[in-house]
Amino acid sequence: MGEKYNKYSKYYVAVDCVIFGYTNDDLKLLLYHRGFEPAKGMWSLIGGFVGETESSDTAARRILKNITGLDEIYLEQVQAFTEPKRDIEDRVISITYYALIRIDKHNSDKVRENGAHWWSMKALPAFIFDHKEMVDKALEKLQLKAGLELVGSELLPDKFTLLQLRKLYEAIFQKELDTGNFRKKVLSLKVLQRLDEKNTTESRRGAYYFKFIEGAKEKSFERIVKI
Amino acid sequence: MGEKYNKYSKYYVAVDCVIFGYTNDDLKLLLYHRGFEPAKGMWSLIGGFVGETESSDTAARRILKNITGLDEIYLEQVQAFTEPKRDIEDRVISITYYALIRIDKHNSDKVRENGAHWWSMKALPAFIFDHKEMVDKALEKLQLKAGLELVGSELLPDKFTLLQLRKLYEAIFQKELDTGNFRKKVLSLKVLQRLDEKNTTESRRGAYYFKFIEGAKEKSFERIVKI
DNA sequence: GCAAAAGTGTTAAAACTACACCCATGC
DNA sequence: GCATGGGTGTAGTTTTAACACTTTTGC
Known part of the structure; x- marks a missing residue:
């Protein structure tokens, strides 16, 4: 390696992942419990250091795979x-990512082994360092994305009802959405296909399942929810 | 400092700034000419390394102040x-910023001394490393911002005509905008105040100057240009 | 008089919003 | 029969988009 830069300092570089998942009408975050001082008992995002041969993207994928068992995670x-x-210990630059996880697909044993827990966004615990700020920024970015294109395939099961999709959007935007209007908006995007199968567990009448049409990306930057 | 992390590697951390300015109906970038091999003759963003006691934000401000003489630059x-x-020499993490500069206010001698030049966005030179990608991402981010709130106070002189403002928007979005509709949209935001003074240099008839109303932030996330 | 930008007006289509209302079904 | 979510319809308002037209003035 060259030595042109050696009058400058080097720092540790880590990634921290804000891992969103969704179950039971609830947007959740996967967090580590910190079992040692300082800041023992607080919670932290899942992260790790960037290795010499990897980019921060690659590092984030490595870490996510390690803890959830999943490849091909949506990551930004x-x-x-x-x-x-x-960081209390030493200077560490953190590059923060957010990830969208299908909770129904991930390896929950692995998660448990690793001492991680899913927390509802409605009641988050105390975070270490600046991790709360990371979560806030990540949510903002998720809202921006979800407002411009239909998210869901990254968070919901393969088939889902429009109630589930709406509840997901309500969780992301942390406000209630009109049933009829949401339905019309979402269907007008032509990215969902209705299946001939109904979900009868969540309502008396039963609601049709929908799935995302393979490869049908809505025309970019449609507005779904006004932010 | 602690030694908990010392099995991990450290890297150089730099900031690179995509510096936007605006003159003569033209969105411009401030770039350095690279006078040495490798990549001699190519152009680079203005950057520098992050010092031990500063955050990357602080470093970016320091570098911007150095080269433009300006404090209080809009930076994201x-x-x-x-x-x-x-980076060819050694591993360097770059944290990229974009800045909006009032060309009429900056210290152009200083810029010249430093070997920097303003380039029109319409015809950019060859960049070193991944700097082209940085510029693309920065422009995307600027478009997002400009689409949701009225930019201009950071780029235009204190008083400006609606023609100038529209030309700025056309430069940012790289497309033509309808005169009448742009005018109505912009004025509906109630953030501009018409002055009793006309600019007669850019049209026969003369156009009223406008200025931004101090502290009148438009209600957040109005859509100005559909992206 | 012409060109060029300033500034206003018109109009149709599209999107948004807030509802009302009927449907199906398990309890 | 009633509560609950499913699903459709409607009506008023706002926003968008395209473009016509009138004004002013230096050349």
């Missing part, structure tokens, strides 16, 4: 957090 | 670029 960089004293 | 983080081999 949020931003870098760089305050010199953000 | 774009994202981190982390490919292991993105």
